[in-house]
Amino acid sequence: MINNDLNKLSLPKFSQIDPANVRSIISQQLENNKQQLKIILAQEGPFTWDNLMQPLEAMQDDFNKMWSPIAHLHSVMESDALRKAYRETLPIITEYYTSLAHDEKLFAAVSSLAKSEHFQSLSSAQQKVIENEMRDFKLAGVHLPPQQKKEMAALQQKLSTLTTTFSENILDATHAFIYHTTDEKKLDGLPEKSLQLAKEEAKKRDLRGYVITLDYPAYSAVIKYVKDRTVRKILYEAFATRASDQGPHAFKWDNTPIINDILKVRYDIAKLLGFKNYADYALVPRMAKTTDEVMNFLNDLAVKSKPFAQKEYQTIIEFAQQEDHITDFAVWDLFYYSEKMHEKYFHFTQEELRPYFPIQKVLSGLFSILQQLYGITFKEEKKVDLWHPDVQFFLLYDEKNQLRGGLYVDLYARPHKREGAWMDDCHSKRRIDQERMQYPVAFLTCNFMPPVGSQPALLTHDEVLTLFHECGHCLHHLLTQVNHPAVGGINGVPWDAVEFPSQLMENFCFEKETLAQISSHIETGETLPDHLREKIIQAKHFQAALQMIRQLEFSLFDFRLHMEFDPTQTDQVQDILNDVRQKIGVVSVPAYNRFQHSFSHVFAGGYAAGYYSYKWAEVLSCDAYEVFKEHGVLDHATGQSYLKNILEVGGVRNPMESFIAFRGRQPSIDALLRENGIAP
C-alpha cells in the first residue's frame, strides 16, 4: 500500500524523463505560459491577487515542477543525451525569463496592483511577493524611458561579454604555464597522488619526468608540500600574476583593461538607475541596507582580528626559522610552514576520524537531533521513483504529526554526478486552492566515498560538517509555513542571509552532546573520545585570525572598489587594493602580485559588492547559535523559537527583524570572534 502522504507530494517520475522529449515539453510549457500571460494581461482589470498574481504563481510553479527534476537529473545522472537536451533547452528558458523581466505590460499590471487599495488587504506574504516583483522590475530598468532602456540593455550585454573575456583570460593564462622537471628531488615532499598527477601531465605533453600546472589542485599541493623553496617561488610568481601585466606571460592575457571596463559598466548601470554607485545598487535586495553598515562591519572585524593574525603570522615565521633556519621568510613559505605546523601540533588527519562516523549513524543521529530541537521526524519511504538505488527518500512530520515535506538524500560519489555538495528545491510549498496544499520537497546531494565491500561508508569530520550544512538549507526550505513559492522557504531570502541556517547547523558538529549521537566507532562502538574532539576544535582555531584577515581583505577590496570607483581616475584598482592591504593586511606580498586579475568571484561571478556576505552570514549563525549554547544545545524551547522565527518565515519578513525576534537584539560580531578563538 502506498502511503497516502506520498500522493500528497506529487513527486516527479524520474524514470519517465526521456531526454528526447525534454526540449519539446519545456518549449511547449513555456509557450503555454506566454499565451496564458497574454490572456491574463488582456483582462479589463482592475488587477487583483486572484486575477493576476495567483494565476502567474500557478503557471510559474507548473514550469518549475517540470524543469527542476530534469535539471536535477542533469546534475546527478548525466548522460550524453541528457546533456545535449539540457544545453539545447537552457537558452529557451533564459529567453523566457528575460522577456518576463522586461515585460512592460506585466510591469504596468503589477504596478497598478501595488498602488491599489486592494493591496492593503493582502497578506504580508502576498504583499512581499508584489514588492519584490516591483523591486526587480526597477533594478532591471523596465520603468526607464525608451532611450535609457536601450542603454541599459547595451550595458548588460557589454557586461556579459566582459565577464566572459575575464574568465577566458584566466583560463588561457592558467593553461599556458607549466613547470617541467625530470628531477624528482625538486618535488620532494609532494604527496604521492599529486606526484602521479604530475607524471600524467608530463606524459600528456610527451615530456619525460613531471609537469606541474597552475590548475588549483596541482598548484596548491606544491605550495603546501614541496620542500624546495625555489620551486614554490616559481609557481607562486606564475600563479599570482595570471592574466596580468606581470609574471612569465606579462601582457599576454592582461585583465587590467577588462577589470576597468567591468567597473565602468557597473558604475554606469547604477547611475542609470539613479544610484550613487554600484555598491548602493547591489545592496537593494540584500539584508545589509547601507554601505556604511557593511564597511563598519568589515572594519570592526578587521580591527579585532588583526593583532591575533599578526601573532599567528609571527609564529609561522619563527617556526620556519627553527625548523629550517629560514631568515628571509617569504609569502611562498607561508602555506608550506603553516601545513608543517599543523602536522606537528595536531598529529591527526581527517582520515583518522572516519571510523567514528559511519554514515547511517551520522544520519540517524542528525535526524534525532532535529527531532529534539524542532520536533521533526523523518520517515523513510521505499516506494518512490528514484534515479539511483543509493538514493533515500524521507517524509517529514512535525510534532502534531502533520506532513511538512519530503527530502531526497543522495550521498555517494559516482560517475556522471557533478562534484561537491549542494541543496536544491524540487518544489515549493504552495496553497493550490481552498482544499489542496502542495508540500515542499528538496534534494540533498553529497559526494561521499561510497561503501567498500561489506564496510559501510565512513565520513571525515569535514564531511559531517558538509552534511549538516546542506541539511540546514533543506530544513529552511522544507519547514517553511509560507504558502507562496516566491517568498517561501529559501526563496526570496536576501542573498547575504541565505547561508545563515546552513552555517548554524555546522555548530552542532562540535558539541559533546551531539557528537555522542552522531558518532560510533565502526569496530568498538565507542563515541568520539574527548581528546579527539578537543583536537578538532583546536584545529578549527588554528590560524583562524589569518584566514579571517584574508577573507576581510577580499571583502573590503571588493566592496570599496564598487563603492569608490570613479571613471575619471586611473590605477584606482591597484591603489584601493594596496590601501586595504596596508591598513589591515598582515602578510606582505611582492609588488608584482596581481591577485585581482583572477578574482573571478567578483569580476566573473555573482559576488560583486557581495564578498562580505560570507562573513555576514557567519556572524548571524554564530551569534544565533549562542542562544542554543546558553540554554543547552539541544534545548527544545530554543529549537522551537528558532523554527518559528527563522526557519518558517521564508523571505517574507526582513531577516534583521527575524534575527532580532530570535536573538532579542541586533547581531554582534563577538560570537564569531570567540568561535574562531580570536576573542576570549
Ligand SMILES: [Zn+2]
Ligand atoms: Zn550553503
